[in-house]
Amino acid sequence: MKHVFHPLLLIFVCIAISSSAQDSLQNPDFESPPAAINVTSQVFLLTKANSIPGWSFNGTVWYLTASANSSFKARQGHAVQLGENGRINQTLRGTADGYWDHILSFNLAALNEGCAADSHAAVNVSVLETWKVFFLGRNLSRDMWERYAFYMGGWGRGDSVNLEIASVASNSGRDGSSCWPVVDAFTVKRNGMPRWYEGNMLANGDFEVGPAFLSNSSEGILLNDEPDRLISPLQQWSVLGTIRYIDSKHYKVPQGKAAVELLSGAPSGIQVDLKLPTTLTSYMLNFTMGDANDSCVGDFILYVQTGVDVHNFTMRSNGTGSASRHSVRFKADPSRETSIRFYSFNETKASDGVLCGPVLDNVVLVGSHGDRIELCNGVLVLSLFIALVIVIV
Template sequence: MKITAVFIAGVFLALASADILQNPDFELPPSNWRANSTTPFFPLDGNGTLPGWTFEGAVEYATAGPNLELTRDGHAIVLGQDGQINQTFTANGDQMQYLLTFTLARRIQNCTSNASLVVSAPDSSAQFSLTQRYGNEPWEVYGHQLGSWGDGESINLVIQSQVVDTDPNSTCWPVVDALSLITVRSLNQDHGNLLRNGGFEAGPSFLNFSNKGVLLDSEPSLTESALQQWTITGTVKYINAKNYFIPEGNSAIEIVSGTSAGVQTVVQLLTEGSNYNLEFMLGDANDSCPGDFTVGVTAGSSIQNFTIHSNGTGSAQKYLLTFTGAGPSPTPISFQSYTTTQREDGVLCGPVIDGVVLHASSGHRANLHSASLTVLLLIALLN
């Protein structure tokens, strides 16, 4: 019996592209701004320009200080009523995915959030809440896939505020800072893994000055997720080896938004009746997050729960789930948290997933081979 070839596809490699956006950290000030200005919030109007960007509505150039904490004590942009900034860039070369990382804060720290940030590009749009639950700083780092372009296409990136209620005087307007835009392209698949991006190495860039990872919100589409080839439920944190414990490689995910949050992918054309092994690492990120983590793992029609106890000091174990291929239909592979965990300071945290590998069971192939030899030997003896 010959094992059907499994869907062959590319994995993705992130290529740093720091020069895609002009003035991504807003450290080049407006043309009419003065460095000795004592105003922490400088309104932008028609009398000045912002290098690399155009703007509309109520937009302010902000300087870090007692009234506003920023990631590097530098400058940022506040988007007020109908405020938006735009930048157009050219997608050169082959078709690639464009992944954006940015920081998001609030102009007024101690108010109830009733505004959000909307990031859009041709054929894509995403909304980000100002509710901060995953860190103890007044800002968060987010990742988002803008889209896929190439061949000299002109792309307009729009970042704007959106009011949730009708009282603009009480709105906590969004503060945007430190954008990083990278491209990712496809490479040949690892021959030892039937999944794409099973090690979570392909995703948005990590900001050098941040040690808190990158938040990825819910995204039901494999082709539109910033975590390449994985859909997201709830919120997960994309973490790196520089600042966290990573079981394998440089990157992993931490499921931070509690029960029902997680990630899922699909694999095509598994052979019906054949056995497959799903291997993965389950652990904690060394971010002071103790507790019992329970993760539900689904592979086709097989579902199994795995529980580890975390001391919050960085550790991981390898697990195995064996299941049977169901034929030509796409086979879902998912990891879902069944627990909600908080640190002593109230920050939400959770289990780390890494090193997800899917391959045909070697025992199954050996049994098939032995059975075939036995049949051939019997035929020879009968003849």
């Protein structure tokens, strides 16, 4: 579905919800253990008599318990390892009125440092007919855990969907009994439908609407390549390559509570395609570029594409959270879609070897002339006309 901008001489009543809330997953962090297990066992093979509360399973699945003497380290005390043909399932039911987007986030890890060094661990996450494979990356996190996000779809009260997480066979050559993927800390966040605010023709230009952050995690959330912005975990933005979704609690965010950090890739970035109004032909794109205060030192190059034009912006980062505001003026062809893309090619690493890059935030698109307009759920409303009608009434 494409957003087409048309000025309409009518009153458009728009109820747009951009709040978010946590939906309910039973035992999302596996801290409620299976019944009748040896609580001192660090690795426990599940059987039909020892299923995990809230979850069903098939294939080979282990329940893991972290301890001071074990090589496995969990952010909480427990996690699940999916072995050969291993999969876990849970049915979610909509509890909120209205229609909500649901975004899953979860931790993916290797069992120990040896597996992490030569890991091909991967899981397939599926909901209804939507699925995505997540591979444990390298140099993307400061510990063995990496947090990922997945768009589950939209539903409301009374709807039910089945969430399944399955192991993907490893080709690492290691003993398959030890280096299968480990998962933990599942969270489902529900987001309202996209909302446009006066003064910005882009929805979610501040990146506040995305997956849920863990309060005890300082690694952000990795968003993998997703060309379709309608099923992207970052609402209304396509994802190019891999980017990191960061929060203001653990990173330097130029504005608000969230931003995106572009990592190395070919390329790494975000994109939105818009059909811009025929009444305006000149536009101004404003954005903030900075660093995340994550010891990322180096020369950043951010490419900004507006239609067929490409601009580049450079900054020398000392890794301490600096930021600056930039603008691009461009003209659009009203007969075709205009691509707005931010991306980076160069590879930069923090002092600990973790991939990092330029931070992008507060992206604003405005027409340079014409009536003041505001966009509400894809429909442009002439503010002056609305005010006039209100006065008449």
